[in-house]
Amino acid sequence: MLKMRGVEVSYGKICALHGVDLEIRSGEIVTLIGANGAGKSTLLMAISGLARPIQGCIEFLGEEIQALPPNRIVERGISQVPEGRRIFPQLTVRENLELGAFCRHDPQGVRDDLAYVFSLFPILASRSQQLGGTLSGGEQQMLAISRALMARPSLLLLDEPSLGLAPIVIRQIFSIIQKINQEHKTTVFLVEQNANLALKVASRGYVLENGRVTMTDSADNLLRHEGVRQAYLGV
Amino acid sequence: MEYFLELFFSGLTRGSIYALIALGYTMVYGIIGLINFAHGEIYMIGAFTALICATVLTIWGLPPLAVLGLSAFAAIIWSAAYGLTVERIAYRPLRHAPRLSPLISAIGMSIFLQNYVLLAQTADFVSFPALIPDFAWLEPYRSIIGSSDLVILLTTAVVMLLLTILIKGTKIGRAMRATAQDREMALLLGIDVNLVISVTFVIGSALAAIGGVLIASHIGQINFAIGFLAGIKAFTAAVLGGIGSVPGAVLGSLLLGWTESFATGYISSDYEDVFAFALLVLILIFRPSGILGRHHNQKV
Numbered sequence: 001m002l003k004m005r006g007v008e009v010s011y012g013k014i015c016a017l018h019g020v021d022l023e024i025r026s027g028e029i030v031t032l033i034g035a036n037g038a039g040k041s042t043l044l045m046a047i048s049g050l051a052r053p054i055q056g057c058i059e060f061l062g063e064e065i066q067a068l069p070p071n072r073i074v075e076r077g078i079s080q081v082p083e084g085r086r087i088f089p090q091l092t093v094r095e096n097l098e099l100g101a102f103c104r105h106d107p108q109g110v111r112d113d114l115a116y117v118f119s120l121f122p123i124l125a126s127r128s129q130q131l132g133g134t135l136s137g138g139e140q141q142m143l144a145i146s147r148a149l150m151a152r153p154s155l156l157l158l159d160e161p162s163l164g165l166a167p168i169v170i171r172q173i174f175s176i177i178q179k180i181n182q183e184h185k186t187t188v189f190l191v192e193q194n195a196n197l198a199l200k201v202a203s204r205g206y207v208l209e210n211g212r213v214t215m216t217d218s219a220d221n222l223l224r225h226e227g228v229r230q231a232y233l234g235v
Numbered sequence: 236m237e238y239f240l241e242l243f244f245s246g247l248t249r250g251s252i253y254a255l256i257a258l259g260y261t262m263v264y265g266i267i268g269l270i271n272f273a274h275g276e277i278y279m280i281g282a283f284t285a286l287i288c289a290t291v292l293t294i295w296g297l298p299p300l301a302v303l304g305l306s307a308f309a310a311i312i313w314s315a316a317y318g319l320t321v322e323r324i325a326y327r328p329l330r331h332a333p334r335l336s337p338l339i340s341a342i343g344m345s346i347f348l349q350n351y352v353l354l355a356q357t358a359d360f361v362s363f364p365a366l367i368p369d370f371a372w373l374e375p376y377r378s379i380i381g382s383s384d385l386v387i388l389l390t391t392a393v394v395m396l397l398l399t400i401l402i403k404g405t406k407i408g409r410a411m412r413a414t415a416q417d418r419e420m421a422l423l424l425g426i427d428v429n430l431v432i433s434v435t436f437v438i439g440s441a442l443a444a445i446g447g448v449l450i451a452s453h454i455g456q457i458n459f460a461i462g463f464l465a466g467i468k469a470f471t472a473a474v475l476g477g478i479g480s481v482p483g484a485v486l487g488s489l490l491l492g493w494t495e496s497f498a499t500g501y502i503s504s505d506y507e508d509v510f511a512f513a514l515l516v517l518i519l520i521f522r523p524s525g526i527l528g529r530h531h532n533q534k535v
């Protein structure tokens with residue numbers, strides 16, 4: 001579904017990605033693990049069209065997308081939940097959700113999806129008239145995921161959804177991510193520093209170090225791999 | 236009491252005009268964090284467009300209110316086209332440049348537009364036809380409020396209402412607010428940020444054009460430099476209310492209008508402009524981010 005070949009991204013003189021190759025197949029949950037500063041967020045921004053690769057290509061559903069403007073990429077079915085959730089604090093929960101559907105022109109489908117995300121996260125329904133900035137961290141993450149789902153993506157990119165949340169909230173959010181993947185056949189690309197959790201829900205994983213993919217395997221094998229266990233699982 | 240009411244309404248009229256211009260400053264600042272110094276010139280161009288249009292239409296023999304409406308319409312279109320063009324050629328190429336560059340570009344645009352109108356028209360004041368007729372039924376209240384004041388107030392009120400509906404209740408309005416709060420996130424949601432910015436310039440310019448037409452008809456004369464002081468005053472009003480805030484711009488404008496009106500009416504008209512800026516200094520000492528501005532510097 002998504003293929004990256006030799007993708008290089010740099011910020012001025014700092015090279016953040018040195019030729020990344022990666023593939024995500026339809027229906028999978030794939031995770032990308034790596035330390036802080038490895039280039040994970042940059043990789044997602046490159047897919048979404050906010051960081052322009054200076055080399056390499058990104059193919060989505062057989063077409064190159066690395067030169068498309070961000071709105072065209074969303075229209076093709078890729079939505080991102082960025083690091084830090086980035087809820088619009090001065091807009092209501094409902095307005096945040098409606099903006100998620102900005103690129104769509106099927107009002108009935110949008111209404112159905114609004115009902116769907118409210119069924120996933122009932123708390124959002126009861127807070128729908130509240131300003132986004134007044135939600136708790138966990139609620140903001142739920143809103144951020146729901147907002148991305150409102151675009152009805154076929155590929156959902158999640159950047160560290162567990163960051164700064166309580167364990168119980170993290171478990172709830174991860175089980176919803178699995179549910180979305182199963183019920184809607186939404187392909188999920190999950191970026192995490194919390195490798196343990198990510199590898200448990202994913203079927204495959206990539207390890208990113210200093211802007212390079214250094215390892216890729218099934219999630220089970222990565223969980224058992226000595227180097228990965230030491231570097232990312234803290235055992 | 237009658238004198239008080241007269242000053243009240245003349246302050247309200249001034250404030251309305253400031254508000255029509257200040258909204259353009261504050262909306263553009265809210266979206267791209269730039270003080271559009273050429274905005275006063277857009278207002279001036281609106282007034283000139285209306286003048287040319289009104290002259291032709293009056294020769295054709297249309298009734299004054301029809302001339303006013305059509306001239307205002309032409310001014311809106313023409314000013315909006317200028318606003319859009321200024322953004323395209325002077326600001327968009329500098330979007331990722333250091334903050335100072337677009338500011339300098341804006342000042343350059345302002346000087347360019349003034350001189351362009353100076354060359355294309357004239358350096359002298361030219362008289363603008365009084366397009367707002369005296370309403371007979373307003374005669375008893377003549378000493379308090381004139382018919383052109385009334386037209387300015389009502390027009391401004393209607394325009395504000397429409398603007399509020401646009402910002403609060405439409406898809407593009409939501410996109411504008413989202414872009415002002417977090418542009419990168421807006422991009423991630425597939426919002427066409429360039430379009431949002433263009434729309435913001437169009438709306439701001441259209442509002443300034445309406446202000447330009449109304450004030451030109453009210454005062455009766457215009458020249459190429461009227462955008463300068465009006466622009467600075469409106470900018471002051473926007474800062475007063477909290478730059479970036481739409482209700483703040485309106486509040487700041489009304490406050491400024493009343494301050495000027497009452498201070499000149501009760502104290503002295505020699506220092507008209509001094510009062511405006513004294514008010515600004517006072518407010519900024521006690522509330523640096525303006526009356527309705529946010530304290531923590533909101534990302535724009």
Ligand SMILES: Nc1ncnc2c1ncn2[C@@H]1O[C@H](COP(=O)(O)OP(=O)(O)O)[C@@H](O)[C@H]1O
Nearest residue numbers: 011014016034035036037038039040041042043
């Ligand atoms: N906007 C930016 N400007 C300059 N350097 C950046 C920017 N964003 C990220 N970087 C650098 O790129 C590298 C990768 O960052 P990032 O993709 O955020 O890593 P991660 O998400 O894995 O923590 C880091 O060295 C970081 O300092």
Ligand SMILES: [Mg+2]
Nearest residue numbers: 040041042083
């Ligand atoms: Mg990151």
